[in-house]
Amino acid sequence: MKKSVIAALGLAFAAAAQAETIGDVSTTFRLLGANNKIVVEVFDDPKVKGVACYLSHAKTGGIKGSLGMAEDTSDASVACRQVGPIAFNGTIPREEEVFSERSSILFKHVRVVRMADPKRNTLVYLVYSDRVIEGSPKNSVTAVPVPGDMPLPLK
Numbered sequence: 001m002k003k004s005v006i007a008a009l010g011l012a013f014a015a016a017a018q019a020e021t022i023g024d025v026s027t028t029f030r031l032l033g034a035n036n037k038i039v040v041e042v043f044d045d046p047k048v049k050g051v052a053c054y055l056s057h058a059k060t061g062g063i064k065g066s067l068g069m070a071e072d073t074s075d076a077s078v079a080c081r082q083v084g085p086i087a088f089n090g091t092i093p094r095e096e097e098v099f100s101e102r103s104s105i106l107f108k109h110v111r112v113v114r115m116a117d118p119k120r121n122t123l124v125y126l127v128y129s130d131r132v133i134e135g136s137p138k139n140s141v142t143a144v145p146v147p148g149d150m151p152l153p154l155k
Contacts, residue, residue, distance in 0.1 A: 074129035074136035
């Protein structure tokens with residue numbers, strides 16, 4: 001790989017948000033290993049100060065889940081909210097992945113993509129699950145309006 005490609009990949013991964021766990025609830029009792037859960041996490045949009053996204057998603061328990069080898073289901077929901085004054089860290093693209101978390105040992109991720117709707121001056125966030133071969137149509141969407149006096153700084 002060329003150095004510029006490696007650098008670009010590094011920047012893409014560095015820009016992705018890190019989530020912190022707010023809490024979880026058990027959905028299925030497992031005699032061996034952890035219970036199946038719904039986990040609620042929060043992350044701040046890395047390029048939009050004042051916006052936090054709350055993500056709920058399934059975590060498979062049991063022995064495989066406890067060892068990190070189980071594949072989580074594609075069920076996820078996202079709710080992004082303005083939690084402070086909105087400020088942009090430079091320009092933003094019309095569409096950008098802002099969060100990714102592994103949901104199986106190799107091939108599956110839960111992803112959150114931010115999309116810009118300049119006509120309505122709104123940020124739209126979509127959560128979905130993908131897999132190398134086949135993704136899932138299960139998804140959830142939320143939107144955060146940007147104050148009218150502050151246009152979206154699109155690239």
